[in-house]
Amino acid sequence: MVKYVGAVALVLLAVAVASSAERQMKSLLDASHDERWAEFRVTLQDVIKYCDRAQVTAIQSKKKVKRTEIKIRQISVRLRNMKFDVDADDQPSVQAAVDKLEHFRAELFRSMFNMSEKDQ
Numbered sequence: 815m816v817k818y819v820g821a822v823a824l825v826l827l828a829v830a831v832a833s834s835a836e837r838q839m840k841s842l843l844d845a846s847h848d849e850r851w852a853e854f855r856v857t858l859q860d861v862i863k864y865c866d867r868a869q870v871t872a873i874q875s876k877k878k879v880k881r882t883e884i885k886i887r888q889i890s891v892r893l894r895n896m897k898f899d900v901d902a903d904d905q906p907s908v909q910a911a912v913d914k915l916e917h918f919r920a921e922l923f924r925s926m927f928n929m930s931e932k933d934q
Contacts, residue, residue: 820855828871828878832885835864843896851901858904862911865889869918873925883922890915 829836838860845854865886890912897908 819914828868828882830873831864831868831871832878832882834888835861835868836885836928838864839892846896846900851904854900854904855907858911859908861889861893862914865918868921870921876933877926879922879926883919883926886915886919886922890919 838857842854842857842861845851845857868882872879883918891911893908893915895904897912900908
């Protein structure tokens with residue numbers, strides 16, 4: 815029973831963290847449109863942190879992996895699209911965030927298809 819409750823808690827945590835990443839992405843877009851760059855940088859780090867946590871939790875629970883990958887991909891595409899709309903000083907950090915999210919997606923794919931690093 816305890817093991818089952820722990821698994822359910824991990825699944826709920828994965829979904830909650832992915833939703834938090836989406837909410838932070840909306841805050842990121844608002845900060846970008848209003849040109850609040852300090853808030854933008856902090857929120858960008860929060861998005862990365864939440865996506866990382868969602869990826870780790872989904873892999874641990876072995877549930878909602880596909881949904882988590884889709885959400886991270888959507889966030890990555892939105893970041894990639896907004897990269898040239900942000901301040902020139904922030905473009906490298908946005909690109910670094912996109913690269914990290916793509917790494918998270920690769921890890922999710924590895925877990926979905928039971929691939930090792932050398933199989934790619």
